[in-house]
Amino acid sequence: MSNFGMVIKQATNQMNKHMDTYAKQFGLTGTQMSIIDFVGNHGQVLQRDIEAEFAIQRSTATLTLQRMEKSGLIKRVAAPADARQKAVSLTPKAAKLKQKITAYIQGQQDAMTTAFTPAEQAVFDRMITTFIQLNGGAHD
Amino acid sequence: MSNFGMVIKQATNQMNKHMDTYAKQFGLTGTQMSIIDFVGNHGQVLQRDIEAEFAIQRSTATLTLQRMEKSGLIKRVAAPADARQKAVSLTPKAAKLKQKITAYIQGQQDAMTTAFTPAEQAVFDRMITTFIQLNGGAHD
């Protein structure tokens, strides 16, 4: 477990496990929790907004949202302004879980922000941004 | 793309893409490159050593190594000392790629270590370790 890449990958795997474990009580996955939080915070979003927010490919969004639709968490309808786009919104079933989900996500975030100074967080931010760019990521 | 978790996840996805793209010229995946590097550095390892090194589950190791065996990259034989264990070693085909793979991995690592001071790297290390522990990871 020597290099940056491996450690970051391990962090992601561990986080996925933790989120999935918590999400299981709602019959959800970790990713589904994140999407419910995002959609719930915006009321109504386009599928392409979800792709952009989570930096995932179109096909990934399609499959994940199809699963969520099938389990009655979201609705997807053609956007009135542009029939190519899909407008995504929460069902009451998902809306009911939103508060607990947001609290979980915020709690994880708070645990990090209280454990480290703003200066440390800035270092982390610069390093992870550099890492992403080194791996061909966005140049902003 | 606001919180720690999402940024770390994005970093992992981006790295996976970059590694997969590079690995493609050899007909490999990024994960397979990492395993070839590790096995090549140790000559012969047990399957359980790979699980430990990469912090993955047994079943994940089984499937990945099965694929690598099928594509002629590794050999797996029952360990003489303990018939339950599998001893993993590189085939000549994989050994031939080892040097370029190691150079790629080392290059990525060097790019990070030269871009940041040891103090900065120490901050990063503490933060990522804290993050892993927060998500139920190992307590060392």
Add this chain to the structure above:
DNA sequence: GTCCTTTCGTTAGTGAGCTAACGAAAGCTA
């Protein structure tokens, strides 16, 4: 020596990421 527990690996099933190829709608250009 016989049973019980632990360890190691496999199988089955699911989720989430990717690329590549494709269809349909919108937009642009002439």
Add this chain to the structure above:
DNA sequence: TAGCTTTCGTTAGCTCACTAACGAAAGGAC
């Protein structure tokens, strides 16, 4: 208006994570 090009989403097929349940080998206790 007719025909390209771009954009958005879907499908198919792959890899790599995970959990859960299982079999086989080794080790220990008696």
